[in-house]
Amino acid sequence: MTVAHSDDQAVQLSLHDLISTLEAILLRNGASGPVARVLAANCASAERDGSQSHGLFRMAGYVKNLRSGFVDGRAVPQVRDVGSAFLLIDAGNGYARPALEAAIELAIDKARSAGACILAIGNAHHNGPLWLDVEPFAEAGLIALSVVNSVTYVVPHGGHKRLYGTNPMAFAVPRADGQVLLFDQATAAMAHGEVRIAARESKILPEGIGLDASGQPTRSPQAILDGGALLPFGGHKGSSIAMMIDILAGALTGSNFSHQVDWSAYPGAESAHTGQTIILIDPTKGNGSLRMFTGRIEELVEAMAGAGQTRLPGERRLAARKLAAERGIAIEAETWKQLQAL
Amino acid sequence: MTVAHSDDQAVQLSLHDLISTLEAILLRNGASGPVARVLAANCASAERDGSQSHGLFRMAGYVKNLRSGFVDGRAVPQVRDVGSAFLLIDAGNGYARPALEAAIELAIDKARSAGACILAIGNAHHNGPLWLDVEPFAEAGLIALSVVNSVTYVVPHGGHKRLYGTNPMAFAVPRADGQVLLFDQATAAMAHGEVRIAARESKILPEGIGLDASGQPTRSPQAILDGGALLPFGGHKGSSIAMMIDILAGALTGSNFSHQVDWSAYPGAESAHTGQTIILIDPTKGNGSLRMFTGRIEELVEAMAGAGQTRLPGERRLAARKLAAERGIAIEAETWKQLQAL
Numbered sequence A, B: 001m002t003v004a005h006s007d008d009q010a011v012q013l014s015l016h017d018l019i020s021t022l023e024a025i026l027l028r029n030g031a032s033g034p035v036a037r038v039l040a041a042n043c044a045s046a047e048r049d050g051s052q053s054h055g056l057f058r059m060a061g062y063v064k065n066l067r068s069g070f071v072d073g074r075a076v077p078q079v080r081d082v083g084s085a086f087l088l089i090d091a092g093n094g095y096a097r098p099a100l101e102a103a104i105e106l107a108i109d110k111a112r113s114a115g116a117c118i119l120a121i122g123n124a125h126h127n128g129p130l131w132l133d134v135e136p137f138a139e140a141g142l143i144a145l146s147v148v149n150s151v152t153y154v155v156p157h158g159g160h161k162r163l164y165g166t167n168p169m170a171f172a173v174p175r176a177d178g179q180v181l182l183f184d185q186a187t188a189a190m191a192h193g194e195v196r197i198a199a200r201e202s203k204i205l206p207e208g209i210g211l212d213a214s215g216q217p218t219r220s221p222q223a224i225l226d227g228g229a230l231l232p233f234g235g236h237k238g239s240s241i242a243m244m245i246d247i248l249a250g251a252l253t254g255s256n257f258s259h260q261v262d263w264s265a266y267p268g269a270e271s272a273h274t275g276q277t278i279i280l281i282d283p284t285k286g287n288g289s290l291r292m293f294t295g296r297i298e299e300l301v302e303a304m305a306g307a308g309q310t311r312l313p314g315e316r317r318l319a320a321r322k323l324a325a326e327r328g329i330a331i332e333a334e335t336w337k338q339l340q341a342l
Helices: A015-028 A034-048 A056-068 A096-114 A131-139 A192-200 A221-225 A235-251 A289-307 A315-327 A332-342 B013-028 B032-049 B056-068 B096-114 B131-139 B191-201 B223-224 B235-251 B290-306 B316-325 B334-342
Strands: A011-013 A079-084 A086-095 A115-127 A143-148 A169-174 A180-185 A273-281 A330-331 B011-012 B078-083 B086-095 B115-123 B143-148 B169-174 B182-186 B273-281 B327-330
Touching: A011 A015, A015 A034, A015 A056, A015 A289, A015 A332, A034 A056, A034 A143, A034 A315, A034 A330, A034 B191, A056 A192, A056 A332, A056 B086, A079 A096, A079 A332, A086 A235, A096 A115, A096 A131, A096 A221, A115 B115, A131 A143, A131 A169, A131 A273, A143 A221, A143 A235, A143 B086, A143 B235, A169 A289, A169 B235, A180 B235, A192 A221, A235 A273, A235 A289, A235 B169, A235 B182, A235 B235, A235 B290, A273 B011, A273 B273, A289 B235, A330 A332, A330 B143, A332 B115, B011 B013, B013 B032, B013 B056, B013 B327, B032 B056, B032 B086, B032 B131, B032 B316, B032 B327, B056 B182, B078 B096, B086 B096, B096 B115, B096 B131, B131 B169, B131 B182, B131 B273, B169 B290, B235 B273, B235 B334, B273 B316, B327 B334
Parallel strands: A086 A115, B086 B115
Antiparallel strands: A011 A330, A079 A086, A115 A273, A143 A169, A143 A273, A169 A180, B011 B327, B078 B086, B115 B273, B143 B169, B143 B273, B169 B182
16 A cells, blocks of 8 residues: 655545545444445545545444444345336445445446336435435436435425435436536535534535524534424425425335334434435436437537536536545545544 | 406416417417427416426427427337337427327336336437426336426526526426426526516526626526526535436436537527436335335434424425315416416
8 A cells, every 4th residue: 555644745546545444434333344344445536536525534434334233244145126117126224325335336237128127225324425326327328317305404494404415316318428417416405414524624614504503693613413303405496306305215125214214213323314316317318328318418518618607516526536536535634634533 | 168367367277278378279289289298288287286396387488499400390209118127219300299109108117127127318308397397207106207398598606608408407206195396497597587586577596597698696586687697506515416417318318518508590589598417216126115114204304304394305296286276276367368368
């Protein structure tokens, strides 16, 4: 392992070496070999892509949830083929990503054959960035839309109490150059991970993000975390989308709604025991060849630039990924120390 | 036909009689029998449901577009079964709703058998309310999500020029009592039809709805219509959803993007010659029986009330529908006169 560091400097690791490090941590804390391998790759990839909220920041949570027994680190996902366009996947109270991995090849085949495929992943704990879940499908030439419900933090529009999770959605389509056009966004006014980071850094939030425990607007991230709540983005429209996501990810998969998650019997645990749904569509069934479809995407991307949208969704992520490929993944000395402790 | 009216009073019509009236108007203006029947029922149902922007208000537009030749009122939709979970429908440059009608039974069968079905309707002019397109599927026990792209009116986040349409999305799921839980919303900060009504009534809009022709924020609906633009709802997140909808409704169906619609060769025409995509999912493939699924929906609806959300999406529509069933559909005398003139 090539590591260039001193106590106060950033550590530089290759993706491969970072995965090995994380895998060892997960194995030592109760994950099975296959689960540790998948989660380590997922978490390291998030860090490589510059995600503060879904990268190494999450490792302490993985360890606490595995140790508490709330999440089963040795779960073996069950994939059931229940229709020509439907896979029902029971994650066995394990993390969601290993369940997705178990179904990904079959899902691609089914979507290409039927024209569409639903992946309904239930009894799962989703903990990685959603963009990594849709990206491989778009790389395989498919349109992918995924939603996850999570832990109750978001007040419905006009309400006064937490109900929905931050309920992210991610959407990806193939581009002409083999790249992917992708967005990944929470339906909360701010993602929960971002609020936690802002609280850790004692930042003040913009207006319109959240309420404190008494239901009053607040700009303190800590007040939101301490019994307060997040607002949905975009008022009643964002609230409706949060509802849709709790239905698609919770009810369709036979899993908890965000407000039903309960880890109180597992000290140290804090994980969304919910569901995830992925909708795959084969664009070649609609608009001729894949080349014709990706040509249309390029047409739209050009028009977006022409209308003055200077940054595409996902661009910052791709830039971080490119830099990491060239120079390795930079890890702060403090974060590195915390990893060693795990 | 039972009509109780004087020159200055509202006219009261049954749904059946309103449909007959609209059907006659459409037949006289170039629609075929089947097309006139479907459009009249669609438009009258929107009026019954209390929609100002998609009811009788749209009739003058139907007539102008049919007369101009931009929309083919005699189009015969072609339904192609291209996969066990995919129907590709060519509306033949006609209105979208007759194309949907031609596919609706087959789509329900396919969704129940495969677990999902995509309806990609291209070469179409969508002009009715989207909620009427998803409602029949939810009444049949399916989850339905539909998106339509339209005419360029919305600036992408950070941009300065119109690019996206108001690009609505509608989502419907079955409830335990045979009713439907449904929302229907534009991704613009305000629907285009609502801006037109506000302009007609010389209203001042709230902040954050649109820009004038010089790219400056404005509260005048007329300034938005006169070369200005609408903003997406919810900043960059709403903008990403508008992009997704232009891809799903435009590119997937092989139809125009919103910014590519061009009626300049057809004087009097103003219609979105684009596409519509509907995603159907059979919830019984995920969470057991339909009864179990709708039980979960009731659970969520109760929790929404418990969190202080006093009004469900779609409630106003259902109340208007109930009133219309009891008392008939009230039509203003002025609107009635305009209809007679068509």
